[in-house]
Amino acid sequence: MILTLEGLQPPSNSNAWIINFGSEILTGFTQNTNATFLARKLSFLGYYVKRIMVVPDAYEEAGEEIQRWIEKKLGLLITTGGLGPTYDDSTLEMISKVLSLPLEVNPEAFEMVKIYYERLGESLTDERVKMAKMPNGAIPIRNPVGAAPGSILRVETGYIISLPGVPSEMRAMFESAVEPILARWSKNKVSEEILEITGIMESSLAPYINAIAKEFPNAYIKTHPKGTEGNPIVVVQIFASSKNEAEMNAIIAKVKEKIFSAVNKLGGSIEQEGGKGST
Amino acid sequence: MILTLEGLQPPSNSNAWIINFGSEILTGFTQNTNATFLARKLSFLGYYVKRIMVVPDAYEEAGEEIQRWIEKKLGLLITTGGLGPTYDDSTLEMISKVLSLPLEVNPEAFEMVKIYYERLGESLTDERVKMAKMPNGAIPIRNPVGAAPGSILRVETGYIISLPGVPSEMRAMFESAVEPILARWSKNKVSEEILEITGIMESSLAPYINAIAKEFPNAYIKTHPKGTEGNPIVVVQIFASSKNEAEMNAIIAKVKEKIFSAVNKLGGSIEQEGGKGST
Numbered sequence: 001m002i003l004t005l006e007g008l009q010p011p012s013n014s015n016a017w018i019i020n021f022g023s024e025i026l027t028g029f030t031q032n033t034n035a036t037f038l039a040r041k042l043s044f045l046g047y048y049v050k051r052i053m054v055v056p057d058a059y060e061e062a063g064e065e066i067q068r069w070i071e072k073k074l075g076l077l078i079t080t081g082g083l084g085p086t087y088d089d090s091t092l093e094m095i096s097k098v099l100s101l102p103l104e105v106n107p108e109a110f111e112m113v114k115i116y117y118e119r120l121g122e123s124l125t126d127e128r129v130k131m132a133k134m135p136n137g138a139i140p141i142r143n144p145v146g147a148a149p150g151s152i153l154r155v156e157t158g159y160i161i162s163l164p165g166v167p168s169e170m171r172a173m174f175e176s177a178v179e180p181i182l183a184r185w186s187k188n189k190v191s192e193e194i195l196e197i198t199g200i201m202e203s204s205l206a207p208y209i210n211a212i213a214k215e216f217p218n219a220y221i222k223t224h225p226k227g228t229e230g231n232p233i234v235v236v237q238i239f240a241s242s243k244n245e246a247e248m249n250a251i252i253a254k255v256k257e258k259i260f261s262a263v264n265k266l267g268g269s270i271e272q273e274g275g276k277g278s279t
Numbered sequence: 280m281i282l283t284l285e286g287l288q289p290p291s292n293s294n295a296w297i298i299n300f301g302s303e304i305l306t307g308f309t310q311n312t313n314a315t316f317l318a319r320k321l322s323f324l325g326y327y328v329k330r331i332m333v334v335p336d337a338y339e340e341a342g343e344e345i346q347r348w349i350e351k352k353l354g355l356l357i358t359t360g361g362l363g364p365t366y367d368d369s370t371l372e373m374i375s376k377v378l379s380l381p382l383e384v385n386p387e388a389f390e391m392v393k394i395y396y397e398r399l400g401e402s403l404t405d406e407r408v409k410m411a412k413m414p415n416g417a418i419p420i421r422n423p424v425g426a427a428p429g430s431i432l433r434v435e436t437g438y439i440i441s442l443p444g445v446p447s448e449m450r451a452m453f454e455s456a457v458e459p460i461l462a463r464w465s466k467n468k469v470s471e472e473i474l475e476i477t478g479i480m481e482s483s484l485a486p487y488i489n490a491i492a493k494e495f496p497n498a499y500i501k502t503h504p505k506g507t508e509g510n511p512i513v514v515v516q517i518f519a520s521s522k523n524e525a526e527m528n529a530i531i532a533k534v535k536e537k538i539f540s541a542v543n544k545l546g547g548s549i550e551q552e553g554g555k556g557s558t
């Protein structure tokens with residue numbers, strides 16, 4: 001029986017971790033844009049990203065974090081990197097080991113890799129077949145840009161979704177195969193508003209923001225100081241997520257109203273930079 | 280007695296974690312450039328970055344990771360974010376709690392904050408005094424750009440160094456106060472070379488890279504596929520770190536020689552993009 005993405009049931013909760021495999025990030029050679037892309041996507045799909053973690057390509061380091069994710073019984077683990085043909089590409093091997101699942105050539109993934117190299121007139125070397133090896137039970141994700149397939153693996157409370165580290169491949173696979181499923185599973189609506197306040201220092205606004213945050217614990221309100229001392233600018237991110245869309249919109253509206261009122265009181269000016277929502 | 284940075288003894292080992300406090304990163308609102316900056320700096324100062332971790336501004340999440348860092352007896356923990364005046368700025372409070380140290384107004388930090396706001400003609404509100412509260416025993420780091428001081432705290436096996444999340448402040452404080460100490464403590468020399476190979480696919484190069492990596496376990500060799508299928512480009516990062524500079528240079532030279540030889544054999548061409556070292 002071939003498992004399909006369409007038949008999969010939702011994870012038991014909306015909490016997610018992102019683990020990026022890559023010593024190239026830990027040596028600062030590569031900016032981790034994959035994490036930002038995935039964090040933005042997951043957040044707006046209604047999932048709560050609780051950790052972004054960059055780990056070395058070594059079992060004693062990375063395996064420990066995969067194990068912790070399992071023990072915490074979270075809904076989603078998205079990994080990037082470590083699916084390629086070289087010695088340090090060992091993500092799926094590590095996942096197999098942590099879960100005590102055999103690592104084996106997945107027939108569907110093998111077909112994907114075979115077709116990719118046949119088209120280029122290249123033979124199937126060990127290094128290329130390696131990219132089709134997955135934990136038993138994994139569903140491969142087609143890579144429309146490069147060679148290495150991704151994989152989705154059901155575990156007790158959710159899914160481990162493994163994508164390549166090359167950003168163009170990771171994004172294409174996320175958008176074509178992963179995003180539609182996560183959207184279907186999602187239980188939460190999300191909205192974000194960005195306000196830009198000029199003429200008030202962050203520390204002057206702080207007591208008001210603190211009181212508003214206390215009143216609305218379901219909204220995440222973050223102030224980002226910009227500008228200079230003589231011309232202070234504070235960018236405010238208001239992020240709310242709720243099962244109930246009307247409730248979420250009401251929270252955002254009330255938070256904004258309170259911030260506008262505080263800014264008026266403090267003699268600053270405010271501009272709405274636009275928002276984004278998942279509805 | 281006022282503790283000073285100059286009198287501090289080296290950590291017991293060169294292993295480092297970076298923990299970024301910030302739900303704005305977990306919602307993908309902010310690209311985590313702080314981690315990349317610090318990872319690059321630490322690596323070239325001769326430290327081994329074993330984890331980059333982004334955590335929510337909540338004790339049950341972030342406190343757990345600080346606790347793990349302590350249990351692993353690592354040399355350095357650099358934190359960014361959570362030093363400001365708002366409700367979610369709680370990094371030093373969390374560190375105090377994990378270490379069971381009182382959180383108290385640090386007299387030196389208080390002076391820094393006081394002078395900063397006096398110069399702006401502003402009063403010392405609770406939210407501003409909060410920025411001077413540190414775990415007992417912490418040494419404050421002057422912030423040449425903004426209000427919130429950083430802190431350096433000696434723990435059993437090393438140091439927790441806490442910097443603000445605003446990149447310009449974080450960078451200025453790292454470069455002025457932290458980098459000189461880390462350089463003084465450093466036991467390792469570091470070198471990196473970047474090669475660009477055209478005309479060979481990553482998977483064709485892979486068996487050679489795998490063999491070279493096996494022969495030189497002290498060098499980290501990472502291939503990054505770029506370019507397109509018709510015109511493959513592979514960027515190779517060779518990173519080596521050693522207590523012995525001559526040995527490190529010899530390793531890099533030998534790895535390069537082997538890669539040049541493989542590229543010749545495979546009919547590709549190679550270009551050296553230049554390197555960077557800590558010597």
